[in-house]
Amino acid sequence: MAGDDAHSDVLNQDAQGRLRTIVERIERLEQEKAEVMEQIKEVFSEAKGAGFDVKILRKVVRLRKQDRAKRQEEEAILDLYLSAIGEI
Structure with a gap:
Protein backbone atom coordinates (compact mmCIF):
# COMPACT_ATOMS: atom_id res chain seq x y z
CA MET A 1 0.00 0.00 0.00
CA ALA A 2 1.21 3.47 -0.74
CA GLY A 3 0.49 4.79 2.77
CA ASP A 4 2.60 2.06 4.40
CA ASP A 5 5.86 3.77 3.46
CA ALA A 6 4.73 7.07 4.98
CA HIS A 7 3.70 5.38 8.22
CA SER A 8 6.87 3.31 8.53
CA ASP A 9 8.89 6.55 8.50
CA VAL A 10 7.21 7.70 11.70
CA LEU A 11 8.57 4.81 13.80
CA ASN A 12 12.11 3.54 13.47
CA GLN A 13 12.86 -0.17 13.08
CA ASP A 14 13.30 -0.71 16.83
CA ALA A 15 10.03 1.03 17.67
CA GLN A 16 8.20 -0.94 14.98
CA GLY A 17 9.56 -4.20 16.33
CA LYS A 33 -8.38 -14.70 28.69
CA ALA A 34 -11.00 -16.19 26.37
CA GLU A 35 -9.84 -19.69 27.30
CA VAL A 36 -9.98 -18.92 31.03
CA MET A 37 -13.45 -17.37 30.65
CA GLU A 38 -14.61 -20.56 28.94
CA GLN A 39 -13.18 -22.63 31.82
CA ILE A 40 -14.96 -20.44 34.36
CA LYS A 41 -18.19 -20.87 32.43
CA GLU A 42 -17.72 -24.64 32.55
CA VAL A 43 -17.14 -24.56 36.32
CA PHE A 44 -20.33 -22.55 36.84
CA SER A 45 -22.20 -25.05 34.66
CA GLU A 46 -20.79 -27.86 36.77
CA ALA A 47 -21.88 -26.05 39.94
CA LYS A 48 -25.37 -25.53 38.53
CA GLY A 49 -25.55 -29.22 37.66
CA ALA A 50 -24.64 -30.01 41.27
CA GLY A 51 -27.58 -27.91 42.46
CA PHE A 52 -25.78 -24.71 43.45
CA ASP A 53 -27.28 -21.29 42.70
CA VAL A 54 -24.92 -19.75 40.14
CA LYS A 55 -26.11 -16.20 40.78
CA ILE A 56 -25.25 -16.55 44.47
CA LEU A 57 -21.92 -18.21 43.65
CA ARG A 58 -20.99 -15.21 41.48
CA LYS A 59 -21.88 -12.92 44.37
CA VAL A 60 -19.79 -14.99 46.80
CA VAL A 61 -16.78 -14.79 44.46
CA ARG A 62 -17.25 -11.02 44.07
CA LEU A 63 -17.57 -10.50 47.82
CA ARG A 64 -14.46 -12.58 48.57
CA LYS A 65 -12.45 -10.28 46.32
CA GLN A 66 -13.35 -7.29 48.48
CA ASP A 67 -11.46 -6.20 51.55
CA ARG A 68 -13.29 -7.51 54.63
CA ALA A 69 -13.50 -4.08 56.30
CA LYS A 70 -14.78 -2.46 53.11
CA ARG A 71 -17.38 -5.20 52.69
CA GLN A 72 -18.55 -4.81 56.31
CA GLU A 73 -18.82 -1.05 55.85
CA GLU A 74 -20.92 -1.49 52.71
CA GLU A 75 -23.15 -4.05 54.45
CA ALA A 76 -23.68 -1.67 57.38
CA ILE A 77 -24.65 1.16 55.05
CA LEU A 78 -26.96 -1.16 53.11
CA ASP A 79 -28.64 -2.23 56.37
CA LEU A 80 -28.99 1.43 57.38
CA TYR A 81 -30.61 2.39 54.07
CA LEU A 82 -32.96 -0.61 54.07
CA SER A 83 -33.94 0.14 57.67
CA ALA A 84 -34.56 3.79 56.78
CA ILE A 85 -37.05 2.84 54.08
CA GLY A 86 -38.74 0.21 56.24
CA GLU A 87 -37.42 -2.86 54.42
CA ILE A 88 -35.87 -4.47 57.52
Whole structure:
Protein backbone atom coordinates (compact mmCIF):
# COMPACT_ATOMS: atom_id res chain seq x y z
CA MET A 1 0.00 0.00 0.00
CA ALA A 2 1.21 3.47 -0.74
CA GLY A 3 0.49 4.79 2.77
CA ASP A 4 2.60 2.06 4.40
CA ASP A 5 5.86 3.77 3.46
CA ALA A 6 4.73 7.07 4.98
CA HIS A 7 3.70 5.38 8.22
CA SER A 8 6.87 3.31 8.53
CA ASP A 9 8.89 6.55 8.50
CA VAL A 10 7.21 7.70 11.70
CA LEU A 11 8.57 4.81 13.80
CA ASN A 12 12.11 3.54 13.47
CA GLN A 13 12.86 -0.17 13.08
CA ASP A 14 13.30 -0.71 16.83
CA ALA A 15 10.03 1.03 17.67
CA GLN A 16 8.20 -0.94 14.98
CA GLY A 17 9.56 -4.20 16.33
CA ARG A 18 8.67 -3.27 19.90
CA LEU A 19 5.16 -2.25 18.84
CA ARG A 20 4.68 -5.53 16.98
CA THR A 21 5.84 -7.47 20.06
CA ILE A 22 3.44 -5.58 22.30
CA VAL A 23 0.49 -6.15 19.96
CA GLU A 24 1.30 -9.86 19.69
CA ARG A 25 1.55 -10.19 23.49
CA ILE A 26 -1.83 -8.49 23.88
CA GLU A 27 -3.33 -10.82 21.29
CA ARG A 28 -1.93 -13.89 23.12
CA LEU A 29 -3.25 -12.63 26.44
CA GLU A 30 -6.67 -11.97 24.92
CA GLN A 31 -6.71 -15.57 23.66
CA GLU A 32 -5.69 -16.86 27.10
CA LYS A 33 -8.38 -14.70 28.69
CA ALA A 34 -11.00 -16.19 26.37
CA GLU A 35 -9.84 -19.69 27.30
CA VAL A 36 -9.98 -18.92 31.03
CA MET A 37 -13.45 -17.37 30.65
CA GLU A 38 -14.61 -20.56 28.94
CA GLN A 39 -13.18 -22.63 31.82
CA ILE A 40 -14.96 -20.44 34.36
CA LYS A 41 -18.19 -20.87 32.43
CA GLU A 42 -17.72 -24.64 32.55
CA VAL A 43 -17.14 -24.56 36.32
CA PHE A 44 -20.33 -22.55 36.84
CA SER A 45 -22.20 -25.05 34.66
CA GLU A 46 -20.79 -27.86 36.77
CA ALA A 47 -21.88 -26.05 39.94
CA LYS A 48 -25.37 -25.53 38.53
CA GLY A 49 -25.55 -29.22 37.66
CA ALA A 50 -24.64 -30.01 41.27
CA GLY A 51 -27.58 -27.91 42.46
CA PHE A 52 -25.78 -24.71 43.45
CA ASP A 53 -27.28 -21.29 42.70
CA VAL A 54 -24.92 -19.75 40.14
CA LYS A 55 -26.11 -16.20 40.78
CA ILE A 56 -25.25 -16.55 44.47
CA LEU A 57 -21.92 -18.21 43.65
CA ARG A 58 -20.99 -15.21 41.48
CA LYS A 59 -21.88 -12.92 44.37
CA VAL A 60 -19.79 -14.99 46.80
CA VAL A 61 -16.78 -14.79 44.46
CA ARG A 62 -17.25 -11.02 44.07
CA LEU A 63 -17.57 -10.50 47.82
CA ARG A 64 -14.46 -12.58 48.57
CA LYS A 65 -12.45 -10.28 46.32
CA GLN A 66 -13.35 -7.29 48.48
CA ASP A 67 -11.46 -6.20 51.55
CA ARG A 68 -13.29 -7.51 54.63
CA ALA A 69 -13.50 -4.08 56.30
CA LYS A 70 -14.78 -2.46 53.11
CA ARG A 71 -17.38 -5.20 52.69
CA GLN A 72 -18.55 -4.81 56.31
CA GLU A 73 -18.82 -1.05 55.85
CA GLU A 74 -20.92 -1.49 52.71
CA GLU A 75 -23.15 -4.05 54.45
CA ALA A 76 -23.68 -1.67 57.38
CA ILE A 77 -24.65 1.16 55.05
CA LEU A 78 -26.96 -1.16 53.11
CA ASP A 79 -28.64 -2.23 56.37
CA LEU A 80 -28.99 1.43 57.38
CA TYR A 81 -30.61 2.39 54.07
CA LEU A 82 -32.96 -0.61 54.07
CA SER A 83 -33.94 0.14 57.67
CA ALA A 84 -34.56 3.79 56.78
CA ILE A 85 -37.05 2.84 54.08
CA GLY A 86 -38.74 0.21 56.24
CA GLU A 87 -37.42 -2.86 54.42
CA ILE A 88 -35.87 -4.47 57.52
